[in-house]
Amino acid sequence: MPTIKIDGKEMEVPAGITILQACEMAGIEVPRFCYHERLSIAGNCRMCLVEVKPGPPKPQASCALPVADKQEIFTNTPMVTKARNGVMEFLLINHPLDCPICDQGGECDLQDQAMAYGYDRSRYHENKRAVPDKELGPLVKTSMNRCIHCTRCIRFATEVAGTEQLGATGRGESMEVTTYVESALQTELAGNLVDLCPVGALTAKPYAFEARSWEMRKTESVDVFDALGANIRIDTRGGQVMRVLPRLNDDVNEEWISDKTRHAIDGLRHQRLDRPYVRVKGKLVPATWDDAFAAIAARLKPLDGSKVAAIVGDQCDAESMVALKDLMAGLGSTNIDCRQDGAKLEAGVRGSYIFNPGVKGIDQADAILLVGTNPRWESPVLNARIRKRYLSGRCLIGSVGPAVDLTYPVERLGAGPASLADIAAGKGSFAEKFKAAKNPLVIVGMGALSREDGAAVLTMARSLATVRDDWNGFAVLHTAAARVGALDLGLVPGAGGKDVAGILAGAASKEIEVVYLLAADEIDMSKLGKAFVIYQGHHGDAGANRADVILPGAAYTEKPGTYANTEGRVQLGQRASYPPGDAREDWAILRALSERLGKPLPYDTIDQVRARLIAVNKSFAALDQQSPGAWGDFGKAGTTADAPFVSPVANFYMTDPISRASKTMADCMASRTQLMAAE
Amino acid sequence: MAMITADPKDVPQVASFAFTPENMEKVKGFIANYPPGRQASAVISVLDLAQRQQGWLPRVAMNEVARILDMAPIRVYEIATFYTMFQLKPKGKYLLQVCTTTPCWLRGSDAVMKACQHAADGETFSVQEVECLGGCVNAPVVQINDDFYEDLDEASMKKVLDAFKRGETPKPGPQVNRQTSAPEGGPTTLKGE
8 A cells, every 4th residue: 555645644545546536535625627436537637737746847637647655746836726727727718708608507617616726817818719519419408619628428428328429529629529420329328428517518408598506405315217216316496396416326326317317307397187086977077185085985985805906106105005005905905016017026035026236236247147128228327337347347248138239248148038948057158157157147127027927037037046145146127116115015916816917807807896006007007997996196197097086196206205226225215396286295195095994094194104114024124225135935937938028118218107298208219219210 | 710610511422432352451451460359450541541542531431441440430530530631521633732831931832832722623633731741851842642742932833733734743852953852953062982
């Protein structure tokens, strides 16, 4: 461990780190534009200059200089101050003074650092250079005059997103950051470019001129658009969600989020259910909560519990799910299911339905087998993590399932269960290498499990997994944010209960007379037959369309909620704004309804509901922690069909009621369809 | 300052580009200069070959180079736009690169430039003003395709250009009585044994 001296303070630092990192460890701020922790080092902005002894008598770029023993570093000498002043002056030669109309204003690195390290005036009177703006698709707005050529966007696109489309053309004064061929970026992570840009050259198109950073209230929460549970910050102004930004969590999303997480929020403003509705003579008419509850009570009270069923949606919080479970138990019904897609997962063995090694485990894997999944669309940030693993080298990646571009090379091993059976039997070179690997990782997607033979596929995948004390290589990649929480709470058919297929069949044969949909929109509503449908949710989507009674609930930004992500990590979402109109928090609606039905639920506050969560499953007591689940027997050996695995996410941009209501997501889809048609 | 743009939009559309079989052999030779997996290192040689075949570098040619070398097209565009020697717009048969940096300018590059501009028609001749070509001893210098023509004035420049127009190739090098950079009219020192 080299010993160095920073500004006279002696310290020991790990070998191999850069001077900038060492300064950070010492708590000394070094200004920078091009350096970013998660990207390769470019060293081209020259803002991080420091004085280093021994060395040449000139300032050095600290981001690209490794520490050495007995080095002396100075960050506040006159030489350093003057050098940074000069660099800042150079950067501002061509940077327009349009901060008042720039969306980055108030959260701009250049603005802040110009205040801290720059001169108070410019000595340049020449005209500034003018650069044509580029077209980068529906999410990224460009204003290339403001670009300072830090190349962070180029490095992000090339390294993290895996789409080598951005580059710097020309040289010197003519240098431009561009795609050259004017095309939308083909990535699901484009929004992160806006976060990375230290100036206002890349800003968010949907958010253009919407708000200023200092006007908004910031709420730390959790994303529900995919099962990764990315950590997010929701910025609201006057009750409206203005934008969503990523929060740092190295174990989950690092500091990236997908475009759907970031930009589907305009769907929260459209198609909202803001008051109860009751169907009268075939038409939904607005009603009061009292009318709606009365209509439900009239229908439910005389009914035997076995004729009632409930289906849970993909974005529900654990609180509402446990309330629904308790309500159904009170009504004497065991017909409850959370697996809208018919995934053949059981609630018993926790290790059978979570991403056991955790997202962090991907970094340790040395062989990855994807089974029936397209992670690029099912969870783009997790896919970026696999790409990161690929880039660090010596990792074997194979896939049985959809043939798609995952942004990293994948050995295609087949499309369906037959190919998986071959690998399980040890046939082929991949199978041999996979067996020999130290930390092999099997990632099973819903495309492999949401089929008739899902249980048999699950068994095969289990046989491929290596489970030791220090490694559990069995990982299920869910598509629904609520799924793991629901399975933890046991929202699966009880004794003699019906699953989703059974409920739909029962509705057709009139065995089931009342179906309670808790924000469940992904089932085939036409199969509900003549059943009385209660829909509780936040968007006027498929479920609300079919419903006989609509109870308006809250979207994920409007309620405090507990979510377990695909790794089984329990995370808390916070309320950032309030539900519109008469809509209420979901668990509270169920609590009120239970009162009307004469089976009051035994909790009145959210804290009591959370105590109940922990009583049902202890995993809810450990917030933001992840460990492999209990291991045991699961799945069912059986014959498999020949049909290839198909990813359930046919369209990344529209997977749920919120994103289906989002205009931005529709624009993204259009831009991608054009691209795909052009290819 | 004028608007700058890296991608010339006012260039003729070229439908497709493919290396001739002989050139393809050369491309393979360039790639073989580097270890396996490092084929992208050959990009400048291959781009130059494409330019020699086509006369300039249309985007399809750059795409073809990217395909052959297994690179992302943008990486090839970056290189082609960085080096001024790559022509992204069609040029005449002869590209006259007139040096106008101080030594050439002092020795009369303005007149040479005038003669070149007079001859430039875009088909046979195109003119480009360039920075120092490194032939200051023989200023003023003009690079015509691969050759340097040196010690020029307006008249000798015209003579060279007329010869090119007739289809001849005038002798490159000094256009006065001088051997390379030696003194005009023959040696002045070291005449004895």
